[in-house]
Amino acid sequence: MKEFNPKVTSVNYSPLNIEIKDFEDYELFEKTSINENINSWIHIDPIDNKDAITRITSxxxxxxxxxxxxxxxxxxxxAEEFELYLFTLLKHVEYKNQELYFSQISFILGQKQLFSFGNGLPTRFETIKNRLNKKDSxxxxxxIDYLLLMLIDCIVDNYFIALEAIDEDIQNLEFEILSNPMKKNIQDIYRLKRILIDLKKNIWPMRELMNVLLKSDMIDYKYHIYGKDIYDHIIKSIxxxxxxxxxxxxxxxVYSSTLxxxxxxxxxxxxxxxxIFIPLSFITGYFGMNFKHQNTVLESQDIYYLSNGLMFLIPVVLFIFFKMKKW
Structure with missing residues (x-):
């Protein structure tokens, strides 16, 4: 598989200034020095060139x-804590075209630097970049540890967007089953069950991840309130x-009952x-028998009108009876 040189986006900021640089080639980023006195968020994308990322992180x-x-x-x-940095790995979730898509995002938090790795920058991260561009942000x-929590919060908030879309699919499927159940509904039910299992499997470990972050010395205690809020959102999503x-x-x-x-x-x-047709079949069958002594009966004009009248009257009476019974 062909490896592409990762692109690097560097966001250096302080309360008064911000500088955003995009490097089309990671080698250009390597030649620049990071100011360790200000906060730096470095996003690397894509992550298919292992040698390049090893050189940057080493x-x-x-x-x-x-x-x-x-x-x-x-x-x-x-999440794992080391002497000089804190490593965090989590899944970004998207639900589109009735399918669930996961993309992995990793963070390495240092004293003043935050590295993020992913194949594509999640759309919601643009909100964070926009907030960074505001002077009073x-x-x-x-x-920089506060920035990490805000990025994780964006990923967790995206769970609720996916869940809202899944909820809409569940309601649509329920309406379809109640109105016109079909065989494909069974496939849709098991598809949704699989999606929910996959989603829970990737959200459930987030509880332990947040516990590690809240116990880490790399996260300032004054930011724990934000971490606890993220934890509550995770529990709510579960x-x-x-x-x-x-x-x-x-x-x-519901499907079985409706069917x-x-x-x-x-x-x-x-x-x-x-x-309705059983009495008619009886009348036609009776008068249709070819017995010798029956011919005299069939020759009667009154019998002819009587049989035709009965065949007309019986269905009408039965129809009215069924209507009265609301059948």
Missing amino acids: EYGVHSLIVEDVFSMSHRPK KIRKEG DIIEGYGDSVSSLLD NTHMNETMKRLSIIST
């Missing part, structure tokens, strides 16, 4: 095993997922039709 004492974690897409969200007045899981499971019962109801309605209509 200058800041990042262990090679951490670089391995950055490249491994199979990891669950986690709280982010510019706080430490509760919502579990509630949606129960709703999706109940859709199987049985539709089948019963069909059988009832067929039974009504049969009930």
Whole structure:
């Protein structure tokens, strides 16, 4: 697979100034020196060139095993504290076209530097960049650890956007099942169950991740209130997922019940039709018998009108009877 040189976006800021630079080639970034007296957010994208990212991070004492974690897409969200930095790995979630998409984002927090790694900058991170551009922005007045919490908060908030879209799909599916159940509804139910399981699997470890951050010396105690707020949002999203899981499971019962109801309605209509035609079949069958002594009866004009009258009257009477019974 072809490796591309990662692009680097450097955001250096202080309460009074901000400088944003985009480097199309990481080698150009390597030639610049980071001012260690101001906060620096360095985003590296994409992360398919291992050698390039190893060169960038090695200058800041990042262990090679951490670089391995950055490249491994199979990891669950986690946080690990080291002597000089704090490593955080989590999943960004998007729900579109009725499918769930995960992208991995990793952070390495130093004393004044915050590195982020991902294939594409999440759209919601642009909100943070816009806030950094404002002179009176709280982010510019706080430490780099506060920026990390704000970025994590953006990722967690995105869970709720995905959950709202999933909730809409669940409601649409429920309406479809109640109005016109079809075989494909079963596939949709199991698709939603799989999506909720995958989502919970990637959000559940976020609780432990936040516990590690709140116990870390790299996160100032005055920012713990923001970390606890993120933790509460994580717990809330897990509760919502579990509630949606129960709703999706109940859709199987709704599907079976609705299908049985539709089948019963069909059988009832067929039974009504049969009930109407049984007397007619009896009359036509009786007078259609070819017995010798029956010919004298069939020659009677009164019998002819009587049989035709009965065949007309019986369906009308039965129809009125069924209507009165609201069948």
